[in-house]
Amino acid sequence: MNMPTSDKIMARRSDKGYFGPYGGRYVPEVLRSAIEEIEEAFFEEIADPSFNAELERIRSEFIGRPTPLLYASNASKLLGGADLYIKMEGLAHTGAHKINNAVGQALLAKRMGKRRIIAETGAGQHGVATAAACAKLGIECVVYMGAIDVDRQQPNVATMELFGAKVVPVYSGSKTLKDAINEAFRDWAESFSNTFYLIGSALGPSPYPDMVRVFQSVIGRETKAQLAERGVTPEVLVACVGGGSNAIGFFEPFLDDETPRLVGVEAGGIGQGKGEHASRMTGNGARTGIVHGYKSRFLLDDDGQVAETHSISAGLDYPGIGPELASLGRSGRIEFRRATDTEALEALTFLAKTEGVVFALESAHAASAALSLARSLQPEKAVVVNMSGRGDKDLFITAPLLRPKEWKDFLERELVAMNVSQGAKK
Structure with a gap:
């Protein structure tokens, strides 16, 4: 499936970096030329057939696209309402949708002659995807990650390092994604001559929201084609929203x-x-602000500083939302809902037992809403949920909740075995 034509990209392009009242490019003067360089290169390369041909080859051979569209027949029968379909982005290489954007931006960086890529990551999936893309394309990779996220996502940290990336824990602030972004920007300000900042979500200063949407639109285009092949007209599409790339x-x-x-x-x-919580578009906790180089809806405290957030999923606890999604929510084209930690875990368990599919905790939030919608709609309708990632990465979060005694016993045995092994080497 081909990338959109350059005409379509230009039609969808933001208005000088803005989507309605949101977006923009609020960056230090030192970074302005670096961002302008990226903007010029992106719109030039995305219209170049050779760039698109190379990107399509990598998508097919490396990412494994197209990802399947699964009819969840067992779940649909139990729900007793609309048919449920699952877009299986978790089957993409590295286990999530993040690889689509990582490969696109890494290829752009390589064609720009950049020798080093930096990235931020929350749940770790963007970091893993960026590390894999850099390994494939032969580019140095540094990933900034909040110290709390490092602790709760050790499997992803180990995978990034296996791909050759340097993972830098961030101990400032809340020690989560927003602080990792801050550190990445500091690095970039000092190294932009040879460094490309690969932002993982549809946020940040223009042109990043445009770039990420273009590289991630492969998900929706595949889904639309797959539904058409089956003669299915969807009633509802559902996706989780942190920053908003999936x-x-x-x-x-x-x-x-x-x-x-x-x-x-x-x-x-x-x-x-x-x-x-981390709800920016539902409830009354958020307001318009400027953070990380763009204007959008953010959870801010009484002093206008970024507020603390919470989510069982490391990828959804970001305090802001991408500007295009904020604008689409404001216009009413996108409806926003929230799912609690408990509801996400229940949805994850239900779909694992009925369909043999383990959602990432982020995606399980979308699954919770999709299950509710499917129950409420008539049988001839169809609900499609984007499984933006699979749940392998969350084992150290879900296992202690779902089988606490067995998990504790396992970890204690592993610790004993590790100590014995290290003692034998001394």
Whole structure:
């Protein structure tokens, strides 16, 4: 499946970096020339047939596209309502949708002659994808990751390092994704002559929201074609929303149409109080602000500083939302809902037992809303949920919750075995 034509890209392109009242390019003067260089190169390369041909080859051979569209027949029967379909982005190489954007931006960086790539990561999937893309394309890779996320996503940290990336824990602030972004920007300001900052979500200063949407739109274009091949007209499309890259990519081919309904699902966390969730478009906790180089909806405290957030999923606890999604929510084209930690875990378990598919905790938030929608709709309707990632990475979070005693016993045995092994080497 081919990339959109340059005419379509220009038609979808932001208005001088803005989507309605949101977006823009709020960066230090030292970074302005670096961002302008990226903007010029991106729109030049995306119109170049040789760039698109190389990108399509990598998607096929390396990522494993197209990813399947699964009819969840068992779940649909149990729900007793609409048919449920799952776009299986978790089957892409590295286990999530993040690889689509990572490969696209890494290829752009290589054609620009950049020798080093830096990235931020929350749940670790963007970091893993970036590390893999850099290994494939032969580019040095440094990944900034909040210290809390490093602790709870050790399998992804180990994988990044296996791909040859340097993972830098960030101990400032809340020690999560927003702080990793801050550190990546500091690095870039000192190294932009040979460094490309590969942002993982549809946010940041222009042109990043445009770039990420273009590289992730492969999800939605495949889904639209796969549904058409089956003669299925979807009633609702559902995706989780942290920064928003999987959602904007999934929704992109449908944005100009009145149907289907588009539903974005935020992290409801453990409550509606301050620091208990990461919901920017639902509830009254967010307001317009400028953070990380762009204007959007953010969770801010009374002093205008970025507020604490919470989610069981490391990829949904970002305090802001991509500017295009904020604008589409403001216009009403995208409906926003929230799912709690408990609801996400319940959805994850249900689909694992009925369909043999383990959603990432981020994607499980979308699954929770999709299950609810499917129950409420008539049998002739269809609900499509984007499984933006698979749940392998969350084993150290889900196992202690689902089987605490067995997991504790396992870890204690492993610790004993590790100590014995290290003692034998001394």
